[in-house]
Amino acid sequence: MNLDTLKLLESSASKHLFDAGSGSRLVVEPHAPGMYRLRIGESDAVASDLPARPRARAQAEMLLARAEVIGEAELTVVQEPASWLIRHGQTGVILGQSPFRISLVRFDEEDRMHPVASSTSDGICHQDGHWSVAMELRPDEAVHGLGQTSTDLNRRGEYIVSDDPAHRALPLAWSPTGWGLYVNAPGRTDHDVGVDDPNAYRVYFQSPVFDIFLFAGDPGDILNQYTALTGRAGQPSLWALGAWLRQPRDCSASQLLELVRKLREQGVCLDAVMMREPMAWSFNEAKLSLEWDAERFPDPKRALDLFASESVHVCLPTLPAIKASSSTFAELEDRGWLLANEDTADACVFTGNDVTGGDDFALLDLTHKDVYQVWTERHRQLAEDGVAAVSCSTQFDIPDDITARSGESGAVLRTLYPVLTRTALFEAWAGNKVPPEGVVLTSDLMPAAQRFPWQAPTVVEQSWGGMCEAIRLALSTGSSGVPLQMLAIGDESQDPATVDTQLTLRWLAMAVFSGNFQFENPAALMSDKWDDTSREAMAHWMQWRYRLIPYVLGAIEDAARTGLPVQRSMAMSFPADLVAHEWDTQYLLGPAVLVAPVTHPGKQTEIYLPEGDAWWDLATGWRYEGGTTLTLEVGLDSIPLFGREGHMLCLGPAASHTGEFNSARILEEVWMFGMPVHNPVVMRNKIRVMQMQGSSYIKGLEGLKIMPSEGLEVKRRGAEVRISRAR
Known part of the structure; x- marks a missing residue:
């Protein structure tokens, strides 16, 4: 195998096949928007999405819920010596040579290309069934995911072994700068997040086939594509x-x-x-x-x-x-x-x-x-x-x-x-x-x-x-x-x-x-x-x-x-706001509510409201612009909570246990944070928001008490509620 002398064998909208030398093949697939699968192995091993052998197929299905490619991409030569751009929508992956490099890119509204992440100069290595691939890390770049930790959410500086129970490992890594990586292999995977080389995130794994997924997008996009690929949860009772x-x-x-x-x-x-x-x-x-x-x-x-x-x-x-x-x-x-x-x-x-x-x-x-x-x-x-x-x-x-x-x-x-x-x-x-x-x-x-x-x-x-x-x-x-x-x-x-x-x-x-x-x-x-x-x-x-x-x-x-x-870190929710990342015990509960727990004795506490949104204090109803740090006095019957502008919070009745809930009337009231724009997150959601001429029209609020933000007025018209600016 010599990835420095790749030769394009065939190309289609869903699969691009290269000769990697020594009888090996490199297959690149635009698996879904912002997600690319790269596999290297013998021709038979990478010929289909799932292995042919029944047991190997069963193992693969334990890891992948959706193996088929649903994306389409075009391939173009971008420079000499030959480098190939495989583009799907507003993202792409570039395969470079001499030395072999993998680069993720994004395109802006004017179709200009911007780098997201690149592999290191030593690219992909293989020896005796052991593979490695490394991504360059900028000096201030954080890496999140990779399992459970009680310390820094940024995993940089850690060495994590997948099959060691003490390491509490999970396979997805992502960066707020816009890339993610998942190794699709059931064997041992070692994640060296800048330990041996401070400027690289290197992954070692045992597998007969090199099989990784690269993601380009915001953290929310990456989690979306990763869970669609590997499987999502059902719901609890x-x-x-x-x-x-x-x-x-x-x-x-x-x-x-x-x-x-x-x-x-x-x-x-x-x-x-x-x-x-x-x-x-x-x-x-x-x-x-x-x-x-x-x-x-x-x-x-x-x-x-x-x-x-x-x-x-x-x-x-x-x-x-x-x-x-x-x-x-x-x-x-x-x-x-x-x-x-x-x-x-x-x-x-x-x-x-x-x-x-x-x-x-x-x-x-x-x-x-x-x-x-x-x-x-x-x-x-x-x-x-x-x-x-x-x-x-x-x-x-x-x-x-x-x-x-x-x-x-x-x-x-x-x-x-x-x-x-x-x-x-x-x-x-x-x-x-x-x-x-x-x-x-x-x-x-x-x-x-x-x-x-x-x-x-x-x-x-x-x-x-x-x-x-x-x-x-x-x-x-x-x-x-x-x-x-x-x-x-x-x-x-x-x-x-x-x-x-x-x-x-x-x-x-x-x-x-x-x-x-x-x-x-x-x-x-x-x-x-x-x-x-x-x-x-x-x-x-x-x-x-x-x-x-x-x-x-x-x-x-x-x-x-x-x-x-359900609980979303500041880095996940606000990747562009680096100040917010430092407040790592604050979080979003769902999409609508910012929670800032008091984690020290006393009543005085500081909170940070992330940039890009306005925030409504649930205790006072006051509105604050994002990018603001507040010092608050908080009693033991209070916690700093802020509603995200444009969202709603739907609340049920008070009860001693869920057996007291009326399944036909599970909701009691709705709190609004500014003019409603987004459909609320609520179980079995049947509440829909539509905007027209500066007002919001909402269906599904029959019988509910509505708590609008200051400056808004509510008018009920049959099954529809109109929210408009107060005159």
Whole structure:
């Protein structure tokens, strides 16, 4: 292979084929607007969008939801020695030679070409099945995405390994300057973001074929195309957007239900309980029948019905695990249904964890279609019996000498096993619902994580610094394409007598204006440290949460259409405003609301309103121009919130749980931030905005209270509302 002597073999609107030397081919495809796929390999390997071999095809489909090319591009020679421009609309990719370079470009309204990003002078390297490609980085250029972090959202200066669970990696990288990169390979991928060479982002990956996607566009465009390519989430059930509570230790199911009742009486609205480990059932016999833990759940149906009667939804932990001490273990080992050493056929035994009650275990081989089907069916049975959701994390350090039935091993198996686990569980709970709807919580991060609604909460230190970490965890997960990262409030190890009520209320206010959250320590919520004033503030925030549910669920539905997460970082939302990027604990909640959590003791705080928009203070109704820094006094019953001009915020009724919602009247009022221009984000959106002659005409606001901004007047005309300037 010698990319310095490329030879064009054939060109069509959807595929451009080059001879790369040594029997290799380079294929460039304008996969979609602003997205280009580059593949290098033997002719047969790059002949079609998906591999011919069934198992390789199945692996590819786990990574790509849409392999076919939907774009069209023209190819032109731009200079000598031969360089080729492959242009699709307002973006293009240039293949240069001597040395080989890849360059992304954009075209302005006058059709002038502007560089976006270029590979380094050493271009693409290949040795023994290992590939590398590097993009040049300017001195002040940031790189975002690549998974979860609790520190700097800019990943520059980090080295990230895809199949190391500690690295919390996801495969998409992007820059606010307008480019993105995704490596389409299930094996190990190393991301060197300016560590070895401060001026380059270099990616190493193991694969028989070089296969990358390059993106040109704003971060929102990149997330849109990336999630359309790799798959987007379904939606969770309405109840899942209510507050969650983790079951305390040594608390029975009946005691937990009584605890929910008491907290609701004190103004803590709740919808779901996360039952703690171990699993409430085990798998027995050859067909993996489920057997409930008789001590914890002597009558499972009665217990689930009792929770349901109180509008409490139960989430239980599960794991595709067979205890090594069970009779089922030997039986399934003989049948080849467990992950095992290929040479000896001995099942791989893992050290016991909380989910297995400390017992050592083996993992079901979910690459085996029969095992996958049986495990899915057993969990579908649980869903039908009334288990509302499950939590399951399987990102284990599977040894390299363990081989699955279908041949996967090493980094490929470590990458794909969590994908198979979560996909099977989502299939079990979504069933045949259209659109697919279900809740499967996991802490795993892996390719295809963005196909599922959200991630399980991550407990961090209960401190002001820990609160900042929690915000960055959520924003970095969203920046990598995952719609929603749940937040944890509290820590079960915390002594209730030491609860900092100011910190807890600030944390709660932030979590209310997030994707969703879970209380980790019920005892801390009932501590004597809470006086009447602070309890009133807590009840105030819980009511805000439930009023926001239609908007937040609408933002999740929006993620299924656009790929944009519920919580959006400043760099993602305002890529051209470099000052905004520095305010990395501020974020947009959906498209309409800027949230600036108070992350330090005291009432005084500073916020920054990004350039390019005007902003309306939800507390005062005052309008501010973007590019402004404000210093505010903020009580414990307040949080800096600003509506984006041209948008609306649709709110539902106050409630103690979603069971009190009237499905026929889920909305109660609408807040307007200046003249409405955009359709509002709200669940099952049927509200439409049309502008004409300086006024906005809105359909779908029947029966709703309308809160216009100052200077606007509202006139109702049957089913239509007219918003115009006050005379």
